Each structure stands twice: as C-alpha cells, then as structure tokens.
Amino acid sequence: MTQKIDLRSDTVTLPTPQMREAMAHAELGDDVYGEDPTVNRLEEMAAAKTNKEAALFVASGTMANLVALLTHCGRGDEVIVGDKAHTFVNEVGGMAALGGIQPRTLPNQPDGTLALDDIRAAIRGDNVHWPRTRLITLENTHNNCYGSPLAPAYIWSVYDLANSRGVKVHTDGARIFNAAVALGVPMAELTRHTDTISFCLSKGLSAPVGSLLCGSRNFIAEARRNRKMVGGGMRQAGVLAAAGIVALETMINRLADDHANARYLAESIADIPGIDLDPARVRTNIVFFDLQTDAPNAAEIEQRLARAGVLISASGERRMRAVTHYGIARADVDATIDAIKSAVSRHD
C-alpha cells in the first residue's frame, strides 16, 4: 500500500525512533505515589520550560484543560472563553458536564484574540444574582483561527486586566511551542503572564501521548487531586513520559520546517481558481482554505483528495484544514499541491 500524505492534523505524528528507544528503557515507578522518576523528570522539565513552579503530566490536552478549569473554578463559576476555542467547541462540554462551570463566550477575532473591551465588559461585578467570573482562557496558537500565535504584548494586556479585576488566566497552549518558534521569542515570554498553561506533547512534538499542565506549586498540588478524580492517575506512566522528554529535547526547533511547509502550501494553492486563501494568515502549521461556491464542496474535495492519497479534512461546508507536521517533507507538499489543483478543477 502506498503511504498516504496525512495532513488531517499534527496529532497523527508517530513517535521518532529515539522516542521508542527511550520508552523501551524508561526507568519506572508508580506515579500516583509520585515514584515514577521519568514522569518526575518530565514534569520538572515542563516547569522549567514554562518558567512555572510545578507541572503535572496528564493523558491529553483535553484532560489538561479540564483539570485546569476544575482547579480554578467551582460549580456555578463563569469562565470567559472564545467562541472558537478548543475548550468551548471541542472538549465535549466537559467544563459544564463535570465542573458545573458556565462558559461565557466572546467572539474570537480572526487572529485568535479576544477583544479587551469585550473582556472588560464581560467580567462580572459583585451581585447576588450573578455567577462569579473566575477565569479567562486564551488559546495559543489558536487552532480554529488559522493557528495564529498570540503575542506577548497581547497576553500581558489580558493578564493585566484580569489581575485588576481579581480574575485568573489559563492558556490552552496545546501548540505553544509553535507560537514561540513562529514569533521567535523564548517560551517564558508567552507563559509569564498567564497563571496556568497546558501544552501538548502529542501534536507537532510527535510524542505518542500526553500533555502537561503548569502553574504554581499550590495550584499543581490541587490539580493533582483533580487529575485523580477524573481517572487520570496513570501509574507507570514513565513509558509515555520518556517519549515526552525526547520530544522536548529534540522536536521543538524543527517546528520551523512545518511552518515553512505550511506557508509554501498556502502560497502555492492561493491562486488556484475556486480557492479563497490569504497566505499571510498562515503563521504556523495550520492552513485553512475556503472553496468558492462554483467549486465542489469540502466533503467532495476531501473524497477526491483521499482517492489521490492525500488526507485533508473538511472543517465546514466549504472550508478545509491542512496541518503540516513531522513526517511531511517538501516533496509531500508538492504532491499535495498537485492533488488539490486537480481535485478543485475536475468536474465529475
């Protein structure tokens, strides 16, 4: 079987040979007792990378955000969140179902930000009728907003506003390393002005499983209880953490290649008749493009591309999303460009 070019997500990445090697030889213990040396090492590395006091290894990005929200908020509390945010759109309503937390959605701007005036107006005062605004969540990079990175100055302005109103900030940093690489800033610049941050090992960094939640020592101690509550105590999790350590040691700088491939893909397909796409919006590894009304719809293009061995997801009636990642070389992008040209132009 010929290998498919799979651009559905950076979550399809497979572990590197070095990761498999590290997993096979990882030193292990029971992590619920705090005795897995490999997990402990990964958590220390994550805390150091994000410049926070402590970190917690969890099963997924969804669990990292859920545990963060459960730790920040009580039942009936309100979270300010973007209407395109992963935590709001794609996490099965976990904050409401499991935490009794009420999302207060604000429109995400095209660059993934929330307008400061909107946030200011949404933070509630003290009134016996109202829920308490506990938390603002940001997403960096913003998946549904073209993988846009949020810049340090913006993050600071949200944090400053939140502080002045006694509200905390959590960042869903599933792809925070993509943001750091794209903006050319040290990670600490992106994590300094958020109380807590989650990031994923299993997306562009190519580890098979796992995310980290980072914050103050007290916060992480409480989060550890909440991780246990949602069934996330993982025992000899060092077999997974070992791959995560390799991910942090070897897979960050190469994200620049994914960004260059995404930009190249965007620039090469932007002029195809029937496609709407502004390549300048592609700043990291996510390319959205829209199909004009005289072109086939996204479901049809998805099928045509799949028949040509290229997997790209329809993410709306006329919208498609392609994500570049480890394992996708420039030649694969060239083949993808040809496949898209032919899929959009054929009228069958």
Ligand SMILES: Cc1ncc(COP(=O)(O)O)c(C=O)c1O
């Ligand atoms: C921005 C963002 N946050 C969180 C997640 C959730 O990660 P996981 O699939 O590991 O639960 C994703 C997954 O794609 C994501 O894109």
